[in-house]
Amino acid sequence: MDNRADWFETANDATKVLLQLSQRPEVISLAGGMPAPEIFPSDAVAAAFDRAIRQNPARSLQYGPAEGIGPLRETVAEKLRQDGLPVEADNIIITTGSQQGLVLIGQTLLNRGDGIALDEPTFLGALDAWRPASPTYTAIDWSGNTPTFAPAGAATPKFAYALPNFRNPTGETMPLAQRQALVDAAKRDSVILLEDNPYGALRFEGEQPASLLSLGAGDGPYDGPVVYMGTVSKTLAPALRVGWIAAPAGMVDSLIVAKQGLDLCTSPLNQYAALNLIESGVEEETSKAAQTLYRSRRDAMLDALRQFMPENVSWTQPEGGMFIWVTLPETLDSQQVFDAAASAGVGIVPGSVFYAMNPVRNTIRLNFTNTSEDKIRTAVERLGQVLQAQHQAAA
Amino acid sequence: MDNRADWFETANDATKVLLQLSQRPEVISLAGGMPAPEIFPSDAVAAAFDRAIRQNPARSLQYGPAEGIGPLRETVAEKLRQDGLPVEADNIIITTGSQQGLVLIGQTLLNRGDGIALDEPTFLGALDAWRPASPTYTAIDWSGNTPTFAPAGAATPKFAYALPNFRNPTGETMPLAQRQALVDAAKRDSVILLEDNPYGALRFEGEQPASLLSLGAGDGPYDGPVVYMGTVSKTLAPALRVGWIAAPAGMVDSLIVAKQGLDLCTSPLNQYAALNLIESGVEEETSKAAQTLYRSRRDAMLDALRQFMPENVSWTQPEGGMFIWVTLPETLDSQQVFDAAASAGVGIVPGSVFYAMNPVRNTIRLNFTNTSEDKIRTAVERLGQVLQAQHQAAA
Numbered sequence: 001m002d003n004r005a006d007w008f009e010t011a012n013d014a015t016k017v018l019l020q021l022s023q024r025p026e027v028i029s030l031a032g033g034m035p036a037p038e039i040f041p042s043d044a045v046a047a048a049f050d051r052a053i054r055q056n057p058a059r060s061l062q063y064g065p066a067e068g069i070g071p072l073r074e075t076v077a078e079k080l081r082q083d084g085l086p087v088e089a090d091n092i093i094i095t096t097g098s099q100q101g102l103v104l105i106g107q108t109l110l111n112r113g114d115g116i117a118l119d120e121p122t123f124l125g126a127l128d129a130w131r132p133a134s135p136t137y138t139a140i141d142w143s144g145n146t147p148t149f150a151p152a153g154a155a156t157p158k159f160a161y162a163l164p165n166f167r168n169p170t171g172e173t174m175p176l177a178q179r180q181a182l183v184d185a186a187k188r189d190s191v192i193l194l195e196d197n198p199y200g201a202l203r204f205e206g207e208q209p210a211s212l213l214s215l216g217a218g219d220g221p222y223d224g225p226v227v228y229m230g231t232v233s234k235t236l237a238p239a240l241r242v243g244w245i246a247a248p249a250g251m252v253d254s255l256i257v258a259k260q261g262l263d264l265c266t267s268p269l270n271q272y273a274a275l276n277l278i279e280s281g282v283e284e285e286t287s288k289a290a291q292t293l294y295r296s297r298r299d300a301m302l303d304a305l306r307q308f309m310p311e312n313v314s315w316t317q318p319e320g321g322m323f324i325w326v327t328l329p330e331t332l333d334s335q336q337v338f339d340a341a342a343s344a345g346v347g348i349v350p351g352s353v354f355y356a357m358n359p360v361r362n363t364i365r366l367n368f369t370n371t372s373e374d375k376i377r378t379a380v381e382r383l384g385q386v387l388q389a390q391h392q393a394a395a
Numbered sequence: 396m397d398n399r400a401d402w403f404e405t406a407n408d409a410t411k412v413l414l415q416l417s418q419r420p421e422v423i424s425l426a427g428g429m430p431a432p433e434i435f436p437s438d439a440v441a442a443a444f445d446r447a448i449r450q451n452p453a454r455s456l457q458y459g460p461a462e463g464i465g466p467l468r469e470t471v472a473e474k475l476r477q478d479g480l481p482v483e484a485d486n487i488i489i490t491t492g493s494q495q496g497l498v499l500i501g502q503t504l505l506n507r508g509d510g511i512a513l514d515e516p517t518f519l520g521a522l523d524a525w526r527p528a529s530p531t532y533t534a535i536d537w538s539g540n541t542p543t544f545a546p547a548g549a550a551t552p553k554f555a556y557a558l559p560n561f562r563n564p565t566g567e568t569m570p571l572a573q574r575q576a577l578v579d580a581a582k583r584d585s586v587i588l589l590e591d592n593p594y595g596a597l598r599f600e601g602e603q604p605a606s607l608l609s610l611g612a613g614d615g616p617y618d619g620p621v622v623y624m625g626t627v628s629k630t631l632a633p634a635l636r637v638g639w640i641a642a643p644a645g646m647v648d649s650l651i652v653a654k655q656g657l658d659l660c661t662s663p664l665n666q667y668a669a670l671n672l673i674e675s676g677v678e679e680e681t682s683k684a685a686q687t688l689y690r691s692r693r694d695a696m697l698d699a700l701r702q703f704m705p706e707n708v709s710w711t712q713p714e715g716g717m718f719i720w721v722t723l724p725e726t727l728d729s730q731q732v733f734d735a736a737a738s739a740g741v742g743i744v745p746g747s748v749f750y751a752m753n754p755v756r757n758t759i760r761l762n763f764t765n766t767s768e769d770k771i772r773t774a775v776e777r778l779g780q781v782l783q784a785q786h787q788a789a790a
Contacts, residue, residue, distance in 0.1 A: 037453030045456065049444040058432030061440060061632035096491055096636075099659045107527055112507065128656035132502055132527065237456035239664040241491075261523035262657070263495045269634040270662065 028379040029347035030366040033168060033322055036297075037370075039290045040237045044282045045273065052272035064268035066260045067252070068094025068244070072275045076230070076244050079278065084210070085228070086217045090249045093256060096266045098198050098231040098243040100259075102129035105159070105194060105227065107258040108251065110135055115157030117149035121325075121354030121363070123168045123196065126161060137356040142178070147185045159192040159227075164212060166199040166321020169354045169365040173319060176209040183216045186225040193226045201235050201287040203320035204295035213246065223248045232274050234322075235287045242266060242274040290369075294322070300373035301366065301380060308384030310391055315366075322369045325351070328362040328387065331394040337364060340386045346379045423774040424742035428563060428717055429765040431692075434685045435632045439677045440668065447667035459663035461655045462647070463489025463639070467670045471625070471639050474673065479605070480623070481612045482641045488650045491661045493593050493626040493638040495654075497524035500554070500589060500622065502653040503646065505530055510552030512544035516720075516749030516758070518563045518591065521556060532751040537573070542580045554587040554622075559607060561594040561716020564749045564760040568714060571604040578611045581620040588621045596630050596682040598715035599690035608641065618643045627669050629717075630682045637661060637669040685764075689717070695768035696761065696775060703779030705786055710761075717764045720746070723757040723782065726789040732759060735781045741774045 052060045067073065073089040080087050095101040102125065110116075110133040117138045118126075138150045138157055149157050162182065164174040174182075186193040195212040216226040224247075231243035245255060259265075277283050301324055305315055312329040328334065334350035341348050351363025368376060447455045462468065468484040475482050490496040497520065505511075505528040512533045513521075533545045533552055544552050557577065559569040569577075581588040590607040611621040619642075626638035640650060654660075672678050696719055700710055707724045723729065729745035736743050746758025763771060 032458075034458055037457055040452050040456045042448050042452035042456065045452075046445050046448040049448070050441050053437050053441040053444070057435050057437035057440075061435045061437065061634045062432055063427075063429055063628075063633045096658050100657065103657055125656075125659065131656055233458075237664075238458045238659075239456045239662045241658065241662045241665075261494075261520075261526055262498055263491050263636065264520065264633075267634045267636045267662070267665065269632075270636075270665070 027342070027345055027347050028371060028375045028382075030368070030371060030376070030379055030383075031347035031349045032367055032370060034367070034370040035234055035238065035290065035322075036293055039286055039293060041277070041282050041286050044277060044280070045237060045240075048273040048276040048280075048282075049269065051276060052269055055272075060269045060272045062268065064265045064271070066265050067256045068092065068266060069268055069271045069275070072242075072271045073244075075275055075278055077246075080213075080228070080230075080246060084214045085246065086214075086222045087246045088222075088249075091222055091246050091252060093245050093247070093252050093259060094266050094271060095229075095243040095245060095259070096263055097233060097238070097241045098196065098229050099125050099129060100262060101229045101231075101243050101245045102126050102196070103262065104245065104255050104258050105229075106130040106133050106135075107262075108254045109158045109192065115150060115155055116356075117157040117160040117191070118356065119162070119167075120357060121169050121351060121360070122161065122356065123163060124353055126196070127356055139357060140182075146188075147178075147181055149185065149189055149191050156189055157191060159194050160186060161194045161196065162212060163196045163199075164209070165197055166202065166318050166323070168199070168321075169323050169349070169351065170325040171316045171318030171321050171323045172325075173206070173209070179209055179212055180215055183212055183226065186216070190225075192224060195226050195228045197229060198231050198234055199321040200230075202290055202294060202322065204291040204298075206319040221249075222246075224251075227251065232278070232283060235283050235290070236274065236277050240270050240274050242270055291320070294320070294369050297368045297371070297373060297376060298324070300376045301368040304377045304380035308381045310384065310388050313387065322367055324366045324368060326364045326366060328364065329391060329394075330362050332387070332390055333361050334364050335361070337386060337390060340390060341383055344382045344386050346382045346386070348383065422737070422740055422742050423766060423770045423777075425761040425763070425766060425771070425774055425778075426742035426744045427762055427765060429762070430629055430633065430685065430717075431688055431764050434681055434688060436672070436677050436681050439672060439675070440632060440635075443668040443671040443675075443677075444664065446671060447664055450667075455664045455667045457663065459660045459666070461660050462651045463487065463661060464663055464666045464670070467637075467666045468639075470670055470673055472641075475608075475623070475625075475641060479609045480641065481609075481617045483617070483644075485644045486617055486641050486647060488640050488642070488647050488654060489661050489666060490624075490638040490640060490654070491658055492628060492633070492636045493591065493624055494520050494524060495657060495661075496624045496626075496638050496640045497521050497591070498657065499640065499650050499653050500624075501525040501528050501530075502657075503649045504553045504587065510545060510550055511751075512552040512555040512586070513751065514557070514562075515752060516564050516746060516755070517556065517751065518558060519748055521591070522751055534752060535577075541583075542573075542576055544580065544584055544586050551584055552586060554589050555581060556589045556591065557607060558591045558594075559604070560592055561597065561713050561718070563594070563716075564718050564744070564746065565720040566711045566713030566716050566718045567720075568601070568604070574604055574607055575610055578607055578621065581611070585620075587619060590621050590623045592624060593626050593629055594716040595625075597685055597689060597717065599686040599693075601714040616644075617641075619646075622646065627673070627678060630678050630685070631669065631672055635665050635669050637665055686715070689715070689764050692763045692766070692768060692771060693719070695771045696763040699772045699775035703776045705779065705783050708782065717762055719761045719763060721759045721761060723759065724786060724789075725757050727782070727785055728756050729759050730756070732781060732785060735785060736778055739777045739781050741777045741781070743778065
């Protein structure tokens with residue numbers, strides 16, 4: 001318990017520090033998980049808010065239904081159906097960003113101490129969201145023929161959490177065979193599978209494997225085992241604070257009750273603006289712009305890593321998303337690297353904060369979406385010097 | 396426990412039903428707690444969003460700091476100082492509406508089963524917000540010379556919750572002497588006093604007693620015992636989803652950690668728009684417009700109640716806010732009145748949902764802000780007929 005309390009403190013401090021670093025212009029930040037502001041369709045966003053207000057201010061400026069405005073639930077369901085996902089409007093609840101979706105899932109599914117299975121490292125915000133329920137974490141075990149969610153004899157977790165596309169923090173994509181195995185195991189063990197997909201639209205190379213949601217669906221009305229989460233934060237702008245959960249209709253009813261308690265409703269104004277931006281094709285254009293820009297930035301980061309990293313450092317090669325995951329020699333501690341890098345004017349995130357159970361201390365997360373190619377190169381060069389110095393000190 | 400579970404179900408169903416009633420145009424709803432859309436300054440809101448986006452889209456459309464944007468924290472602190480409240484920017488955290496403020500307070504202060512003292516009936520949304528912590532509720536005991544927060548021998552609650560201005564659901568204002576006594580008792584017992592003030596700006600007659608916050612403050616930096624909550628939902632528009640908590644700086648640090656877990660940040664766009672609307676005086680103009688309109692509507696409701704209510708029905712005479720609280724003969728059950736009124740085309744809220752401990756079943760809450768004078772009159776007339784019929788059936 002003490003270890004976990006420490007860990008939570010570290011993790012939350014890191015979240016806070018990295019949000020604060022983002023406010024300091026002199027630091028080149030490869031921390032955070034922020035989209036490039038260059039992709040924000042600001043004229044279209046301004047027009048969408050203006051239209052949403054003027055068309056019906058009595059509706060867009062008022063409180064709205066806790067489940068979200070009807071037309072946005074319809075549009076999100078239609079969007080998912082186009083991707084082959086068998087959902088209707090009553091399978092959708094609108095959330096105040098994906099982060100709130102994670103909280104809602106936790107409040108609805110977890111009793112105190114219940115289990116959650118996941119792959120480490122994982123999204124820090126999810127661990128923050130579930131913290132009030134003090135869950136017990138288990139690692140999904142991929143060592144056998146089929147994955148298992150808990151050691152033999154241990155309690156079955158309430159749900160398993162997966163980020164199949166460009167996982168935060170590693171940038172990795174889960175291959176189709178693993179997805180199918182995970183869905184099969186979830187059905188076998190009656191475990192809900194939570195598919196968090198904030199980055200799926202940010203693929204700039206390679207083929208998109210089928211979603212867990214589509215792999216898990218039967219022929220009838222959608223009844224699990226997969227619960228799916230999406231957001232416009234990465235495809236339009238984070239400040240819309242509009243996300244959604246797709247779940248079996250009965251579970252949506254429970255989520256609505258929890259949602260009322262959390263913030264009554266997501267801003268109808270922001271929802272109408274998001275609806276307009278999705279329907280008018282601006283979201284799709286923005287995703288394409290992001291793909292192009294992020295590919296260049298990823299390439300710049302991979303080039304710089306190849307050039308400036310000392311020996312015995314390795315990293316992932318993501319096909320999309322926002323992050324590269326760097327593994328350092330085991331003699332280095334990422335917290336010390338974090339401090340030294342900050343002094344050298346580079347923001348990174350120490351990898352240890354992304355672990356719910358067993359922190360690996362020689363890993364760091366780099367973001368490539370929110371920094372120009374030039375600055376990425378400069379930052380990685382500085383980081384290389386920091387690592388070289390730490391490596392020599394440790395040797 | 397079963398009673399409370401039932402109660403929560405009822406309360407949440409009622410919240411849901413009344414949000415849904417608000418979407419049915421054929422019903423005259425005196426339920427809900429919605430401002431009049433006539434007061435929404437829609438041109439100014441549209442201009443504020445436009446300006447916030449165009450002035451700096453890289454900032455307003457991006458993720459922001461969890462504690463809220465600096466200039467809004469400053470402006471809120473300045474606004475509170477003008478009311479004599481001794482707070483600085485680092486005493487302020489911006490929340491996604493007041494509802495989220497209640498959740499944050501609960502997550503930060505409550506361990507499972509901890510106590511909360513309050514006056515019944517109370518705000519339903521607060522009970523929803525604290526539900527995940529399963530608190531133990533006690534009634535503030537006003538029967539002695541000074542108020543007490545728990546029966547002798549019982550555990551001292553973590554905080555006491557008060558809505559001193561036009562309390563939801565009764566519309567009553569706490570007199571100055573009671574406020575002073577409550578602050579003194581909080582200091583004596585080391586109990587935090589949570590002052591929820593969503594309606595304070597909606598006073599249309601009478602003198603405003605000093606806030607708990609100002610009564611509790613000493614000469615040095617603000618250090619409690621009062622934690623204060625405000626919002627622009629009633630003075631600009633609910634869809635901004637911008638509220639705030641003023642608290643001792645150390646507590647604000649804990650609230651920020653909890654806030655990150657809940658939704659990362661309140662929309663910077665919505666915050667910059669709210670900032671503009673406060674600084675340009677639009678918020679104050681809107682409050683004044685609301686005072687004028689709501690006074691007429693309250694008067695219309697009081698007139699209609701005098702004319703159409705059967706004998707042995709009584710009601711409060713609020714000097715502001717949004718609600719009138721009606722007490723029925725003890726033979727009537729507000730849940731049956733709710734059903735019959737809905738059939739007769741009138742939405743009300745059965746009073747029993749506003750109790751955390753001992754529901755009083757012969758009470759109902761009427762909202763006067765979101766309905767025209769004509770419709771208020773028609774609705775109260777219909778309600779009078781419903782009560783007459785129920786009264787005869789019960790006799």
